[in-house]
Every structure is written in structure tokens, then in C-alpha cells.
Amino acid sequence: MTDSSNHKVAKPANLRRRILAGGAAGLTIAGAPFVSRMAFAQTGPIKIGFPTPLTGAFSAEAQDQVRAAELAVKEFNAGGGFNGRKCELLVRDDKLNPGEAATRTLELIEKDKVDLIVGSLSAATQLSINAVCKARKVLFNSISQSDAINEAKDWSFYTFHEALTPHVTAGAVARYAFPKFGKKVVYLTADYAYGHEMVRGFQRAGQAFGMQTLADIRHPLGTSDFSSFLPRIQALKPDVLVLCNFGRDLVNAAKQVTDFGLKQNMKVIAPVLLYTSRQAGGADAFEGILGGTSYYWGLEDRIPTAKIFNDKFRKAYAGAAPSDYGALGYAGIRSVLQAITEARSTTATAVANVMRKMRYDFYKGSQSYRLCDHQSVQSVIIVESKSKAMKDKYDVFNVLSIEAPDENNLRTCDELGHKVLS
Amino acid sequence: MTQANPISSAIALIAQHRVAAVLIFLLLFPLIMPYEALALNILIFGLYAVGFNLLFGYTGLLSFGHAAFFGVGSYLTGITIVHFGLPWWLAIVAGTAASGVVGLLIGFLAIRTRGIYFSMVTLALGQIVYYAFYKAERWTGGENGLRGVTVEEINVFGLTLDFVNPLTKYYVLYVFVALALWLVSRILASPFGAVIESIRENENRTAACGYDVARAKLLIFTLSAVICGLAGALRALHLSIVPIDSLHYLLSGQAVMMCLLGGMGTFFGPFVGAAVFLYLEDVATSFTTHWMAIVGVVFMVFVLFFPKGIWGTLVQRWQRWNNHSVVTK
Numbered sequence: 001m002t003d004s005s006n007h008k009v010a011k012p013a014n015l016r017r018r019i020l021a022g023g024a025a026g027l028t029i030a031g032a033p034f035v036s037r038m039a040f041a042q043t044g045p046i047k048i049g050f051p052t053p054l055t056g057a058f059s060a061e062a063q064d065q066v067r068a069a070e071l072a073v074k075e076f077n078a079g080g081g082f083n084g085r086k087c088e089l090l091v092r093d094d095k096l097n098p099g100e101a102a103t104r105t106l107e108l109i110e111k112d113k114v115d116l117i118v119g120s121l122s123a124a125t126q127l128s129i130n131a132v133c134k135a136r137k138v139l140f141n142s143i144s145q146s147d148a149i150n151e152a153k154d155w156s157f158y159t160f161h162e163a164l165t166p167h168v169t170a171g172a173v174a175r176y177a178f179p180k181f182g183k184k185v186v187y188l189t190a191d192y193a194y195g196h197e198m199v200r201g202f203q204r205a206g207q208a209f210g211m212q213t214l215a216d217i218r219h220p221l222g223t224s225d226f227s228s229f230l231p232r233i234q235a236l237k238p239d240v241l242v243l244c245n246f247g248r249d250l251v252n253a254a255k256q257v258t259d260f261g262l263k264q265n266m267k268v269i270a271p272v273l274l275y276t277s278r279q280a281g282g283a284d285a286f287e288g289i290l291g292g293t294s295y296y297w298g299l300e301d302r303i304p305t306a307k308i309f310n311d312k313f314r315k316a317y318a319g320a321a322p323s324d325y326g327a328l329g330y331a332g333i334r335s336v337l338q339a340i341t342e343a344r345s346t347t348a349t350a351v352a353n354v355m356r357k358m359r360y361d362f363y364k365g366s367q368s369y370r371l372c373d374h375q376s377v378q379s380v381i382i383v384e385s386k387s388k389a390m391k392d393k394y395d396v397f398n399v400l401s402i403e404a405p406d407e408n409n410l411r412t413c414d415e416l417g418h419k420v421l422s
Numbered sequence: 423m424t425q426a427n428p429i430s431s432a433i434a435l436i437a438q439h440r441v442a443a444v445l446i447f448l449l450l451f452p453l454i455m456p457y458e459a460l461a462l463n464i465l466i467f468g469l470y471a472v473g474f475n476l477l478f479g480y481t482g483l484l485s486f487g488h489a490a491f492f493g494v495g496s497y498l499t500g501i502t503i504v505h506f507g508l509p510w511w512l513a514i515v516a517g518t519a520a521s522g523v524v525g526l527l528i529g530f531l532a533i534r535t536r537g538i539y540f541s542m543v544t545l546a547l548g549q550i551v552y553y554a555f556y557k558a559e560r561w562t563g564g565e566n567g568l569r570g571v572t573v574e575e576i577n578v579f580g581l582t583l584d585f586v587n588p589l590t591k592y593y594v595l596y597v598f599v600a601l602a603l604w605l606v607s608r609i610l611a612s613p614f615g616a617v618i619e620s621i622r623e624n625e626n627r628t629a630a631c632g633y634d635v636a637r638a639k640l641l642i643f644t645l646s647a648v649i650c651g652l653a654g655a656l657r658a659l660h661l662s663i664v665p666i667d668s669l670h671y672l673l674s675g676q677a678v679m680m681c682l683l684g685g686m687g688t689f690f691g692p693f694v695g696a697a698v699f700l701y702l703e704d705v706a707t708s709f710t711t712h713w714m715a716i717v718g719v720v721f722m723v724f725v726l727f728f729p730k731g732i733w734g735t736l737v738q739r740w741q742r743w744n745n746h747s748v749v750t751k
Contacts, residue, residue, distance in 0.1 A: 127569050132661070
């Protein structure tokens with residue numbers, strides 16, 4: 001009697017135990033792919049995630065980034081890779097949307113298990129990618145301009161910034177142009193972070209030359225008709241007009257400034273004169289406009305590495321010249337691959353530690369990362385748009401000057417909020 | 423007596439316990455999705471579409487300003503974490519409550535109008551909210567978006583959970599979605615739920631029956647804003663950022679698309695719509711930059727040939743088949 005009752009009680013307990021055991025086995029099986037994937041990651045290819053806006057307003061620039069990044073990867077693999085491990089580039093379209101950029105970065109980290117992330121092409125998307133990488137301690141090398149990413153509250157030990165900052169670019173253009181063309185300045189500014197950062201950069205650099213701001217005229221992002229701003233600029237009679245806008249806005253502003261005849265009375269400058277914008281806008285609209293850029297292929301007659309990079313790019317892509325943002329894609333990938341090879345490891349901390357000490361010259365002369373914020377200290381090229389004597393469709397700028405890399409042109413570590421110096 | 427068909431009785435059981443059925447489905451959902459971040463996006467946007475559907479599908483009011491509630495929920499959750507250091511769950515409450523308040527204000531102004539004017543007024547007020555947040559750069563980060571909404575681990579009943587782990591994050595946010603879905607189902611099953619549906623069918627007659635139509639509209643508008651605000655709050659925690667696009671009118675349009683695609687006026691339809699829309703977009707993006715063309719064509723096909731949406735069509739087919747089989751027997 002007692003036996004049978006015991007037996008009866010034992011049954012459900014057994015059942016429960018069996019379910020538990022089964023559950024544990026199930027979990028092990030479910031977990032197995034993760035374990036094997038992690039083991040695989042040590043020996044399989046080095047995976048680099050590359051989120052960039054293949055669709056949206058900057059798709060032309062983004063596609064050039066991808067082409068140049070693939071070139072860097074091919075080169076690395078042709079050279080045997082690292083320990084026999086080849087590199088694999090995982091390109092994802094972030095649609096120029098920060099929410100999509102964050103989702104894609106999560107996909108790259110959580111599903112594809114990438115070793116690190118390089119990419120982005122706007123201030124907002126790079127900040128969102130950085131936020132995701134920072135929380136997961138994944139190394140991120142940004143190849144797009146932003147001032148905010150270097151500031152202590154966004155930055156992390158795993159954040160690197162390969163591109164120039166608006167502060168440095170605007171400063172370099174100001175240092176070149178302001179002493180030459182007069183003291184009275186009008187800014188025509190796209191009303192968002194990028195525009196404001198550019199104006200701030202100009203004004204800071206302009207103080208040294210006693211520049212006088214007549215007006216900072218703000219226009220909404222995506223303005224197509226500038227005719228209401230132009231008579232006011234005419235009436236202010238400035239010596240210099242600075243176009244602090246980007247992409248399509250810059251092309252439209254340049255066209256209308258030209259049509260309005262403003263160039264006869266004042267020098268027009270743009271902080272960032274993009275190769276792709278100039279090609280889209282045409283020679284006449286940009287005629288005589290002066291600006292800064294991170295790279296122009298025409299550097300090749302004075303910088304040997306530029307010549308090597310251009311030739312490789314031309315060979316790979318039917319004679320096309322690399323653009324400024326394209327070149328950043330190349331440099332962004334090459335620096336992390338170089339660091340992996342030197343560190344003999346793909347872990348974020350080891351790679352970051354090597355990158356901090358690295359001096360490199362991949363395409364535009366010597367560069368290195370500043371220790372406090374991992375900003376790449378590099379030269380700024382001052383160019384002027386050509387309209388005559390162009391050899392071919394790639395020949396659009398004259399290189400006027402190269403501002404040598406100098407940490408003193410960056411905002412100080414202290415100003416960015418970095419407590420620990422170097 | 424008709425012999426109960428096992429399939430039809432199973433479906434009847436699901437229809438009876440719709441919240442439980444949806445929740446079981448969502449519990450297993452991350453396992454069938456290509457990656458967890460996408461499953462989370464669908465969970466969040468599904469809830470957003472469900473909240474929107476309260477107003478659009480059940481009350482018959484087409485709002486073009488619902489991104490305002492989603493965005494306010496997101497931003498206030500983010501701001502209270504970044505600037506005030508609130509614990510994550512309190513931040514969710516704050517974000518949801520804030521979008522309720524904004525919903526009450528916008529609703530108060532918007533329900534005085536009807537039809538296309540209602541849509542226009544909500545769109546305009548939504549844009550005002552967008553602009554206000556865009557300009558308040560010190561608080562919201564403006565164009566760059568709000569960063570630093572980072573929650574690395576959370577404590578629940580003495581348990582410490584790793585919130586960076588995607589599955590943990592999914593199931594934590596799932597609890598909030600579950601509560602919201604139960605609430606929505608409860609609202610729809612209540613007498614008040616019948617009132618809003620009768621407003622959709624015939625507003626004058628509802629008023630003639632003695633119901634205060636204006637108050638019912640304002641209440642459902644606010645409730646809809648609260649649900650959408652909760653979805654926004656969860657997104658802030660999911661992405662650890664709040665992009666300014668969260669307030670953009672395109673996101674308001676997305677809610678309409680998701681509802682139409684899935685089936686407006688059905689409980690689960692908006693979820694299906696959100697899942698199909700986001701999954702299709704994700705898949706199409708990975709092999710072509712012309713993903714918009716594919717999503718657009720699929721959307722048009724459904725609007726033209728399945729005006730009741732995916733889920734709505736399925737429900738209709740089932741009802742017809744069920745009635746038919748009952749009659750023949």
C-alpha cells in the first residue's frame with residue numbers, strides 16, 4: 001500500500017526531472033551554435049562590418065567608400081591575411097537613418113559576430129553606430145566628419161575617428177583664405193549640427209586675423225531656392241562668403257550664387273569642397289570656389305603614397321579616380337587591418353592599443369591618432385575648383401596648399417572633456 | 423448536433439484567447455527571425471501599429487501625427503535616463519505618461535475636426551512637436567539625436583539581468599508589450615470598445631444613443647497615444663539612442679502602411695503588417711538598393727487585391743469557411 005503510493009508520488013517527480021533534463025539538453029543544443037561560432041571566430045575570416053548609406057542623399061559617396069574599402073580588403077587578402085586568416089567585408093545599408101544604422105550595427109555584432117566596425121557617412125549615423133559599439137566594447141573606426149564623436153560624453157576607448165572634424169577643416173580653410181581675401185565675412189549656413197560646427201570652426205580660426213562676422217544667415221536643411229537670401233548678402237558687401245552647407249544644398253547654393261553674380265564682388269569659399277559635389281554641380285557653378293578636403297587624387301604628384309593608392313584604385317575600377325570619402329573608406333579599413341597584424345590579435349582592446357601608437361601613411365602622408373580622443377591627426381588639403389584647362393573629367397581641382405598635420409589645430413583634450421591627458 | 427472539427431475548435435480557442443495566442447507567438451518569435459534586433463524592431467513597431475489601430479481601425483480616425491507620440495515616448499525615456507539618471511523602468515513610465523499628456527493636448531485640438539481636416543491637423547501638430555524637439559538641442563541632441571540611453575544591466579526582483587544580451591532584452595521588453603496588448607484587448611472588449619466602434623460605423627447615431635462622442639474620441643485618442651508612447655519608450659532602450667527621425671512624419675505614414683498591410687480593425691493585423699513590412703524591407707535591402715520599389719509593389723498589390731490586409735483576409739476566409747461548413751452540416 002505504502003509502496004504503491006510512494007510509487008505514485010515518485011512518478012510526477014520523475015517526469016519533472018525528465019523535463020528538466022530534457023530542457024537542459026535542449027538549451028545545450030540551442031547554445032551549441034553560439035559555442036561553435038565563437039570557436040570559429042578565432043580561426044575563421046576576420047569580419048569587418050561596414051554600415052554606410054547605400055540609399056539616400058549620399059549614395060554616390062557611400063558607393064565610393066565601399067569600392068575603396070573592398071580594395072583595401074583585397075590587398076590584405078592578396079598579401080596572405082593575418083595568420084592565414086582572410087578578411088571579409090560585410091557591407092550594410094544604413095539608409096542614412098540613425099535608427100536603421102543602430103539596428104544594422106546590432107545585426108553585425110550579434111548575428112554576424114563581426115570583429116570590428118568601420119564606416120558611416122553622416123554625423124547622426126556615426127554617433128548611433130558608436131553608441132551601440134561603445135556599449136558592447138566593439139572597436140569602431142568612423143570615416144565621416146563630426147565634432148561630437150570626439151567629445152568625452154560620446155567617446156569610448158574603442159572609438160576611433162579616421163575622418164577630419166568640421167573644426168579642423170573649417171579652421172584650415174579659414175587660416176588659408178581669411179588673410180588673403182579681406183576681413184568682412186557672411187556665412188550662409190545649413191541650420192543643423194554640421195553647419196553650426198563649421199561656423200564655429202571658422203569663427204574660432206578667424207579670431208586670430210581679426211575677422212568680422214557681418215551675418216550668419218541660416219537656411220533650412222534641404223533648401224532648393226536661395227534667391228531670398230542672396231540680395232541680403234549682396235547688400236551686406238562682404239569680402240568673403242562662406243557656404244556652410246553640404247551635398248545637394250551646397251550644389252544649389254553654388255549654382256545660384258554664380259547666377260546671381262555674387263562672385264564678382266566677393267570670394268566664395270566652402271569648408272568642405274567635395275569631389276562628388278563638384279562633379280554633380282559642374283565646372284561653371286563651382287568656378288573659383290575655394291575649400292578644404294581630406295583628399296584629392298591630384299596630390300599624387302607630391303605624395304608618393306597617394307600615387308600608389310590612385311594607381312591601385314584606377315586599375316581596379318576602370319580608370320576612375322578615388323573621391324575624398326572613398327579614400328577614407330580605404331584608410332579606415334587599412335588602419336584596423338594593420339593594427340590587427342601588429343597586435344597579432346583581433347580583440348578590441350589589443351587592436352585599440354596598437355592603433356593608439358600607430359604612425360601610418362596609407363594615402364595622404366603621415367597620420368597618427370591623438371591619444372586622448374583617437375582623432376586621426378592629418379593634413380587638410382586646400383583646393384580651388386577649376387573651369388579651364390581640365391585634362392579629363394576627374395581633373396576638377398587645383399591644389400593650392402596643404403596644411404600639415406598638427407595637433408594644435410584640433411580642439412584641446414580639455415575642451416572635449418577628456419580628463420586623463422594622453 | 424454538429425461534430426466539432428478539431429481545426430475549427432482550435433481556431434475558436436485562439437479567437438477566444440487572442441492575447442494569450444499572440445503572446446505565445448511572440449514568445450517564440452525571435453527564434454524564427456534572422457536576428458534578434460529585427461525581432462525587437464518588429465515587436466516595438468507592432469505595438470506602435472496596434473496603438474495606432476485603436477484610433478484608425480477601431481474608431482475610424484486617420485491620424486497623420488502619431489510619430490509625435492512615438493517620438494515623445496522615446497525622447498522622454500531617453501532624457502530622463504541621460505539627464506536625470508532615472509532607473510530604466512521609471513523612465514519608461516515617464517516616457518509613456520508624457521506621450522499621454524501630449525496625446526491629450528493634441529487630441530483636444532484635433533477631435534474638433536473630421537475626415538481630411540483631422541488628418542491635416544494631426545499632421546501639423548505632429549510637425550510642431552518635431553520642430554520643438556529638433557530645436558531643443560541641449561536636451562535632445564537635435565539633428566545628431568540623443569545618445570547615451572545605455573542600460574547595461576537591470577535588476578528585477580533581486581535578479582541581475584544582462585540587458586546587452588539581445589534575447590534578454592527581447593524578453594524584458596516583451597513583458598511591457600504583453601501588458602499593453604492585454605490592456606488593448608481589455609479596452610476593445612469593454613462597453614467603451616463597443617462605443618468607439620459604433621462611432622466608426624455611425625457617429626450621429628452613437629450620439630443619438632446618448633453617448634458623449636467627443637469625450638469618447640478624446641479618451642481613445644489619448645489611450646492610443648499612450649500605447650504608441652510605450653512603443654517609443656521601448657525603442658529608446660532597444661537602440662540606446664533616440665534619433666530625430668522618431669518624430670518624423672514618415673514614421674506616422676509607416677503606421678498607416680503597417681495597419682493597411684496587416685488589416686485595420688483587427689486585433690493582430692497591425693502586428694502582422696509591421697512584421698511583413700520590416701521583414702520585407704530587411705530582406706530586400708540585403709540584395710538591392712532599390713528595396714523601396716519592392717516594398718512599394720507588395721504594398722500596392724495588397725491594397726488592390728486584399729483590401730482587408732493580410733490578417734484581415736485570413737480572418738474573413740476563416741469566417742466564411744466556418745459559416746459554410748456549419749450550413750452544409
